[in-house]
Amino acid sequence: LKNISILGAGSWGTAIAILLNNNGHKVTLWSIDKEQINTILTNRENKGFLNDVKIPEEIEVTNDNESAIIDKDILVIAVPSKVVRSVCELFKSYIKPNQVIVNLSKGFEDESLLRLSEVIKEVYPQNKFVALTGPSHAEEVSCNLPTTCVSSSSNLEDANYIQDIFMNHTFRVYTNTDLVGVEVGGALKNVVALAAGISDGMGFGDNAKAALMTRGLSEIAHLGVAMGADSNTFNGLTGIGDLIVTCTSMHSRNRRAGILIGKGKTLKEALDEVKMVVEGVSNSKAAYELSKKYNVNMPIVESIYKVLFEDYSAHLAVNNLMTREKKSEKAIEKNMLDGI
Amino acid sequence: LKNISILGAGSWGTAIAILLNNNGHKVTLWSIDKEQINTILTNRENKGFLNDVKIPEEIEVTNDNESAIIDKDILVIAVPSKVVRSVCELFKSYIKPNQVIVNLSKGFEDESLLRLSEVIKEVYPQNKFVALTGPSHAEEVSCNLPTTCVSSSSNLEDANYIQDIFMNHTFRVYTNTDLVGVEVGGALKNVVALAAGISDGMGFGDNAKAALMTRGLSEIAHLGVAMGADSNTFNGLTGIGDLIVTCTSMHSRNRRAGILIGKGKTLKEALDEVKMVVEGVSNSKAAYELSKKYNVNMPIVESIYKVLFEDYSAHLAVNNLMTREKKSEKAIEKNMLDGI
Numbered sequence: 247l248k249n250i251s252i253l254g255a256g257s258w259g260t261a262i263a264i265l266l267n268n269n270g271h272k273v274t275l276w277s278i279d280k281e282q283i284n285t286i287l288t289n290r291e292n293k294g295f296l297n298d299v300k301i302p303e304e305i306e307v308t309n310d311n312e313s314a315i316i317d318k319d320i321l322v323i324a325v326p327s328k329v330v331r332s333v334c335e336l337f338k339s340y341i342k343p344n345q346v347i348v349n350l351s352k353g354f355e356d357e358s359l360l361r362l363s364e365v366i367k368e369v370y371p372q373n374k375f376v377a378l379t380g381p382s383h384a385e386e387v388s389c390n391l392p393t394t395c396v397s398s399s400s401n402l403e404d405a406n407y408i409q410d411i412f413m414n415h416t417f418r419v420y421t422n423t424d425l426v427g428v429e430v431g432g433a434l435k436n437v438v439a440l441a442a443g444i445s446d447g448m449g450f451g452d453n454a455k456a457a458l459m460t461r462g463l464s465e466i467a468h469l470g471v472a473m474g475a476d477s478n479t480f481n482g483l484t485g486i487g488d489l490i491v492t493c494t495s496m497h498s499r500n501r502r503a504g505i506l507i508g509k510g511k512t513l514k515e516a517l518d519e520v521k522m523v524v525e526g527v528s529n530s531k532a533a534y535e536l537s538k539k540y541n542v543n544m545p546i547v548e549s550i551y552k553v554l555f556e557d558y559s560a561h562l563a564v565n566n567l568m569t570r571e572k573k574s575e576k577a578i579e580k581n582m583l584d585g586i
Numbered sequence: 587l588k589n590i591s592i593l594g595a596g597s598w599g600t601a602i603a604i605l606l607n608n609n610g611h612k613v614t615l616w617s618i619d620k621e622q623i624n625t626i627l628t629n630r631e632n633k634g635f636l637n638d639v640k641i642p643e644e645i646e647v648t649n650d651n652e653s654a655i656i657d658k659d660i661l662v663i664a665v666p667s668k669v670v671r672s673v674c675e676l677f678k679s680y681i682k683p684n685q686v687i688v689n690l691s692k693g694f695e696d697e698s699l700l701r702l703s704e705v706i707k708e709v710y711p712q713n714k715f716v717a718l719t720g721p722s723h724a725e726e727v728s729c730n731l732p733t734t735c736v737s738s739s740s741n742l743e744d745a746n747y748i749q750d751i752f753m754n755h756t757f758r759v760y761t762n763t764d765l766v767g768v769e770v771g772g773a774l775k776n777v778v779a780l781a782a783g784i785s786d787g788m789g790f791g792d793n794a795k796a797a798l799m800t801r802g803l804s805e806i807a808h809l810g811v812a813m814g815a816d817s818n819t820f821n822g823l824t825g826i827g828d829l830i831v832t833c834t835s836m837h838s839r840n841r842r843a844g845i846l847i848g849k850g851k852t853l854k855e856a857l858d859e860v861k862m863v864v865e866g867v868s869n870s871k872a873a874y875e876l877s878k879k880y881n882v883n884m885p886i887v888e889s890i891y892k893v894l895f896e897d898y899s900a901h902l903a904v905n906n907l908m909t910r911e912k913k914s915e916k917a918i919e920k921n922m923l924d925g926i
Binding site for chain 2: 381382383385386387391392393394396402406409410413415416418419420421422423450451452453454455456457459460461463464467479480481482483486487488490491494495564565568569572573574575
């Protein structure tokens with residue numbers, strides 16, 4: 247049994263803290279927000295993030311940076327992708343090389359376009375690193391509803407170690423050593439969710455949405471392969487699995503923002519209305535920039551980018567996508583395997 | 587422009603008749619049911635199958651077997667999978683070798699476990715054959731909502747020919763020469779839809795359903811590869827695309843039957859309540875028998891089979907699936923490519 251700290255007390259961090267406590271580990275839940283920590287300590291509930299879920303007394307809850315880190319075997323990063331680097335910097339003076347880092351965040355760093363494992367490696371170059379991702383709403387995990395995830399590291403032993411720590415009879419963990427594929431799929435599925443929302447908002451149906459998801463995933467896989475990923479990863483839980491959960495859920499902010507844009511609102515109006523962080527917007531920008539950097543043809547990503555940032559009409563974008571030159575499905579997939 | 591007959595006037599046959607008429611072809615819609623034909627002739631609407639959709643006057647509607655076949659360039663088969671062979675036999679004396687057959691039906695023949703293209707080839711050995719399949723609710727196609735499909739034939743020229751006939755600015759057709767993969771994916775997605783329904787009926791969430799769909803598709807792909815398919819086909823519109831439409835639609839009979847079973851009804855009770863043909867039930871049997879024949883490990887298919895036909899508890903089945911030995915995602919996908 248291990249000493250584990252969860253760095254970040256959003257809904258996912260909280261659900262994972264409860265899961266690891268159920269598995270018998272000694273768990274600490276840290277947040278930068280002192281007020282939030284005090285509220286959790288008072289109510290043993292993380293209101294606004296994971297309502298009506300009891301946080302067991304055995305879970306230590308803290309705002310103190312040092313005590314969150316010292317004597318811990320495993321540090322789980324569960325903060326928004328935009329602050330992953332700054333949160334890592336915050337703990338730099340306490341970290342020891344033998345502590346294993348598990349990252350739950352998904353995305354690319356703005357401007358540098360680095361994957362989050364690369365960002366974390368820059369700050370903690372000596373630590374073992376594992377990403378844990380998959381189709382997993384926090385609300386369902388906290389109620390012990392059956393869920394699957396993937397423990398991913400370029401080093402299989404490290405992935406196996408984290409698989410053992412997290413797995414139980416309702417939380418099934420697979421391993422995958424294709425860290426690039428796992429990270430690219432997790433970050434870019436939000437772009438497709440945004441596109442699916444726009445399609446719904448325009449009044450299109452299930453046929454159009456299924457086509458967008460299928461062809462969107464194919465684009466993501468093209469890019470991933472160009473970045474060094476294994477194309478099979480995109481057919482797995484962190485690819486199509488996570489995409490399905492995100493595109494069909496009523497709770498997805500990306501989908502909700504997309505619906506508003508599909509109904510004719512501007513990006514700014516849509517974001518003002520959704521209020522929370524819509525990761526798909528910055529992901530769309532990153533995806534578009536990566537497609538240029540790696541010279542990969544991504545018509546759906548390009549359309550979303552134009553609709554979001556260049557005031558392009560969503561109706562014209564759909565029309566362009568439907569009337570491109572005739573294609574063979576197979577030729578496209580073949581290209582994917584060739585890395586184009 | 588071609589003379590085309592649609593053999594079968596269900597919702598999908600009717601929607602395709604309207605699509606081809608819009609594309610400028612001379613279309614005939616045939617049904618074995620004389621009363622249905624008379625009702626369509628009177629109302630120019632196919633009530634009970636495609637409500638509130640006008641059937642244009644230019645579409646010839648007939649119950650006559652001979653006039654449905656003679657002088658036609660293309661014959662489109664759009665009947666339930668169980669009657670594909672008998673309907674083909676019905677027209678055998680009129681058919682000419684230069685007529686191209688397009689099949690819209692999905693499934694395997696009971697007992698023989700033949701794919702439908704093999705069944706049709708046995709009856710019409712000289713004719714060119716193309717399967718047209720993909721994520722396509724008839725209701726949406728008849729309203730010109732954006733839809734994608736795949737024209738599949740072992741002969742690319744034949745697939746291209748049918749792509750040209752069907753494609754328009756809201757109906758985008760890809761080609762794929764992997765006929766085995768296209769047929770296996772189209773038939774077996776209903777098994778996964780049934781499983782997804784059972785999961786919903788048991789009160790499980792989106793995480794469980796996404797896992798079932800992802801791992802279910804992986805099983806289907808394993809089997810398909812053992813049967814000679816290209817694994818990439820299962821990542822395409824006829825694989826994951828069609829699976830998404832079926833598993834997330836409220837209209838799917840397979841999902842509805844599954845929900846009832848998940849809530850504790852027997853198969854017979856569920857089928858009595860749904861009333862219509864639930865293709866996933868016979869598909870589950872075929873999938874199970876094919877997994878034995880080709881010696882492919884299909885834990886989800888086996889569980890569904892036991893729940894449907896051997897009174898096995900759905901709760902136990904889920905528990906078994908979640909607590910199997912720990913696995914690597916990648917190893918499984920690698921096996922898939924090895925044809926295991």
